[in-house]
Amino acid sequence: MGAVRFGVHDVVNIRFAVSPLGETVASFRAALDPGRHAVHLPWLRAAVRLLGDRELAQRTAPLADLVRRTPVADALTPPPRCPLSEIEEELALAAIGAEPADAVRAWWRAAVEPHWPCMRALLEADIAHRTRQLAEDGIQEVFAHLHSTLSWEGDRLVSPYLPSPRPGRDDVVLDLGGAGITLAPTVFAPECRLLAAEGTTPPALVYPARALGTLWERRDRAGDGLARLMGRSRARLLAHTSSPSTTTQLAARTGLSTGAVSQHLAVLRDAGLVTSHRYRREVHYTASDLGTALLGTA
Incomplete structure (x- = not known):
């Protein structure tokens, strides 16, 4: 443990x-x-x-x-x-x-x-979900839903999948010492793992991302009704903004040029179907509540 x-x-x-x-x-x-x-x-x-x-x-x-x-x-x-x-x-x-x-x-x-x-879209969608959960319910709820094996004992996060920092010792507790911890969702690991760090770099807790069963579903074809309403390219773009995505990522997923993606996103944003926010040097686009509702109807 x-x-x-x-x-x-x-x-x-x-x-x-x-x-x-x-x-x-x-x-x-x-x-x-x-x-x-x-x-x-x-x-x-x-x-x-x-x-x-x-x-x-x-x-x-x-x-x-x-x-x-x-x-x-x-x-x-x-x-x-x-x-x-x-x-x-x-x-x-x-x-x-x-x-x-x-x-x-x-x-x-x-x-x-x-x-x-x-x-990456699935991993970023997981992070978006956790950060919203953090804003609404606090960090304890975030950890409570990362994995069923994680639990709190006072100020300690415990799990059978978190290895002891010293091999062969089960009674050693890793003290973060104020450096904090990085939470990293993963596609391929079936359980939580702790990545040790050196120097001032904080350790990382790797955990299985949400909705892994949807990763290999085919998403290329948007609903015919939605495609007839706004055009197949815009319908596909809207479907791919269920998680925060950049124009480069959307171009890779849809096969459209980045210029075409930018033009379609401008139309979708003006219609109130997507929102945008800047993170460092990148702009991320996400379906709005109206866009999500439209996708659900389609």
Whole structure:
């Protein structure tokens, strides 16, 4: 049984992040052991075929060797730092050699990157849900709904899936020491994990994202009635704004150019069907209550 102690400063330093590197390593583990990940069966069929490709198998051999020798994937990936991290940024911080890093890149490009827009959309939708829950119900409710194995004992968050910071010791509590913790939803991990950190970087609690069963559903075809009303391209765009999305992400999901996406979004925003907000250098678009109601009717 592992435990994490929270102080006042830790509570105010809770943040969310997405890790493309963590998802890439976890997806490779899932492909090696597909029986534990039935929810990803549509993706696994293609992933297992990729593992059988001789050229890709050679390129990913250093990663396979490292994964088999490292019982916990956490040792291969540093705690994510922000929701906008790119895989190359994370690889630069990871404690792995050049050959394993190249193997990670090969698997990312072949098995993860083609599906990353949909994966990232689901992860960002989870974060949007948690942050709204935080605003409405407080941080205790957020942790209460992250995973059924998590519970509070005074100022400690405990779970059988949170490893002790010291191997072989069950009585050691990880004190966050005011650094806080990063909450990172994941597509491929079936349980919670704690990613240890070094220096001033806070540790990360990785937890299964919501609605994983919807990830591989086909979403390309919007309702015919909605498509006739506003045009198929705008109907598809509206359907993909159920979670916060940028123009670049929407272009990748729909196959439209970024210019066309921007023009359609301007029309949808003027009609009150989507809203926009800026985060750092990106503008995220989300279906409004009216847009969500319209999608539900369709």
